[in-house]
Amino acid sequence: MSSFPKVFVAGATGLLGGQIVRALLDQGAPVRALVRPGTSEEKKRSLTARAAGGLELVEADITDPAEQLAEAVGDATTVISAVQGGPEVIVDGQANLVRAAEKAGARRFIPSDFAFDLTKLDDGDNFMIDWRRQAAAARAGSRLDVVSVLNGAFYEVMTGFMGLIDWQQGTLSHWGDPDQPLDLTSVPDTAAYTAAVALDPSATGTLRFAGEVMSMRQFHDAVQRGSGRSLELRHLGTADDLRAEITRQAALTHNPFDYVALQYQWCMVTGKAKFDSLDNARYPNVTPQSLTDFVRATTPAH
Numbered sequence: 001m002s003s004f005p006k007v008f009v010a011g012a013t014g015l016l017g018g019q020i021v022r023a024l025l026d027q028g029a030p031v032r033a034l035v036r037p038g039t040s041e042e043k044k045r046s047l048t049a050r051a052a053g054g055l056e057l058v059e060a061d062i063t064d065p066a067e068q069l070a071e072a073v074g075d076a077t078t079v080i081s082a083v084q085g086g087p088e089v090i091v092d093g094q095a096n097l098v099r100a101a102e103k104a105g106a107r108r109f110i111p112s113d114f115a116f117d118l119t120k121l122d123d124g125d126n127f128m129i130d131w132r133r134q135a136a137a138a139r140a141g142s143r144l145d146v147v148s149v150l151n152g153a154f155y156e157v158m159t160g161f162m163g164l165i166d167w168q169q170g171t172l173s174h175w176g177d178p179d180q181p182l183d184l185t186s187v188p189d190t191a192a193y194t195a196a197v198a199l200d201p202s203a204t205g206t207l208r209f210a211g212e213v214m215s216m217r218q219f220h221d222a223v224q225r226g227s228g229r230s231l232e233l234r235h236l237g238t239a240d241d242l243r244a245e246i247t248r249q250a251a252l253t254h255n256p257f258d259y260v261a262l263q264y265q266w267c268m269v270t271g272k273a274k275f276d277s278l279d280n281a282r283y284p285n286v287t288p289q290s291l292t293d294f295v296r297a298t299t300p301a302h
């Protein structure tokens with residue numbers, strides 16, 4: 001029998017949630033993983049494939065009535081949320097999950113924050129971060145001990161979704177000061193830190209981790225070293241120019257997801273959401289991958 005209390009993971013079929021489940025199981029912790037009704041057998045298999053035991057799958061949706069969702073939480077004492085979605089998931093769904101966790105008798109809640117320092121931002125800086133701060137306000141009276149895990153930006157996002165690197169053109173484009181330090185962490189390392197926090201009874205408050213703290217100039221060097229490719233570093237404009245570009249794009253579309261990558265970049269390149277300190281040293285067993293090694297392992301040959 002495991003010496004660890006059981007952990008419930010919502011968002012277990014997602015990019016980060018699946019890795020959190022694996023990291024918990026690797027530590028020997030028993031896990032109840034939420035899968036939504038209708039989840040494909042393939043998705044379920046990818047969750048259970050590496051689980052030697054200690055993993056239960058439970059079917060539920062975090063918007064289910066709290067009584068019903070409490071049954072899914074069962075005897076887990078820590079609830080981790082790694083869900084992604086709109087305000088109905090991030091604000092209302094997570095508030096419902098907190099109520100369900102309370103009803104089930106859980107003690108701790110780790111919300112789906114996993115970003116740069118959202119405590120330092122203002123409304124309007126980034127609409128997806130606004131929802132996370134609204135979620136924090138909604139659970140303010142909860143008797144659960146809430147521990148927020150922050151990781152800066154995923155390596156996977158910086159080398160992909162952000163659209164900074166154009167392998168075909170051979171360019172790496174950025175806004176703002178190329179020497180502004182940025183907090184970056186891979187998805188597996190964020191999951192490893194989250195598992196460590198979940199299994200650490202003394203963890204409390206907001207904990208901040210980074211696999212690398214590097215400027216855009218150092219990011220450019222690391223991507224070149226890891227990929228073996230030479231990329232021209234292109235400066236697109238100042239942080240104020242970026243703010244103006246976000247305003248310009250916002251006026252052209254009703255879909256804020258069209259410019260959310262720019263909002264994430266603005267929060268980073270201004271230094272506004274930069275971590276003031278790191279908590280990596282609490283968990284010396286987690287040895288984060290360098291960005292160079294990450295790029296070496298993930299960049300296809302050209």
Ligand SMILES: NC(=O)c1ccc[n+]([C@@H]2O[C@H](COP(=O)([O-])OP(=O)(O)OC[C@H]3O[C@@H](n4cnc5c(N)ncnc54)[C@H](OP(=O)(O)O)[C@@H]3O)[C@@H](O)[C@H]2O)c1
Nearest residue numbers: 011013014015016036061062083084112114115152153154
């Ligand atoms: N710092 C960064 O650079 C960065 C980058 C990306 C993400 N993140 C953060 O990491 C967290 C997880 O993101 P992700 O990219 O791993 O998300 P993802 O891959 O899109 O997965 C989202 C998960 O949420 C589940 N979900 C959505 N609505 C649900 C509901 N109503 N009930 C139950 N489950 C629901 C999905 O289930 P289904 O599979 O059934 O749809 C899936 O398991 C988020 O907080 C996100 O903001 C951070």
